[in-house]
Amino acid sequence: MSKSNYITIKNITKKYGDIVAVDDVSFVIPQGSIATIIGPNGAGKSTLAKMIMGLIKPTSGSISIDKKQPHTMRKVIGYVPQRFTYNPRVPITVKEFFMLSLHIAGKHQHEQITTIENKFTDVGLPKNIMEKQLAELSGGQLQRVLIARSLLTDKQLLIMDEPVAGLDIEGRQSIHELLKELNSRYKVTIILISHELDVVFKYSDNVLCINKRMLCHGIPKEVLTEDVLAQMYGMQHHAHYHHECEHKT
Secondary structure: OOEEEEEEEEEEEEEEOOOEEEEEEEEEEEEEEEEEEEEEOOOOOHHHHHHHHOOOOOOOOEEEEEOOHHHHHHHHHEOOOOOOOOOOOOEEEHHHHHHHHHHHHOOOOHHHHHHHHHHEEEEEHHHHHHHHHHHOOHHHHHHHHHHHHOOOOOOOEEEEEEOOOOOOHHHHHEEEEEHHHHHHHHHHEEEEEEHHHHHHHHHOOEEEEEEOEEEEEHHHHHHOOHHHHHHHHHHHHHHHHHHHHOOOO
């Protein structure tokens, strides 16, 4: 049985003055699927994600999530940014980091602890990590903490902007396997922003290829052609990307 469309984007354009960041893009994302947005630097990937989250408004066009306006859906959207910056000299534990978020969400302390422990279990973190300082965490642990935090209050949509940036190969694979498991277990819709084509072929149900304009949209093996790769990455790079993908199983 086919999945219903959860996100519908029609002819959205985003301009900053005379600069066009996203140009007349349309696509749909089925509920409970994993979609990956790919494209070169400056292609408008992060701008597109921010419009889906309702953080910025398109100059023209429309976006709906579950047939509602994005800004009304923020409570059910979890987000992991490309870069999480904090002052490592500030003594804040993982537990305090979570409880601050849950306090803002209006949960009582007992609910907070139970929710934190449940989310740690979901992402494969030991409960004793709650007492560690954020600055003590490895890159992989921090990413799992951020993913767990993005799942607070039962999110329906997760948007991950380069969630494995800076991790080694093993760490990247571990995070992507985690996201696949969360998608399968909770039927949460996931949007990944990535530049790694192997991730697209192995973990994504749909791919959105953009370079300001939409270049392709659909099942990765069907739409990622040599012509599309050349339009995204240029003739000097597309052969390398295509060669890499041919070896993926």
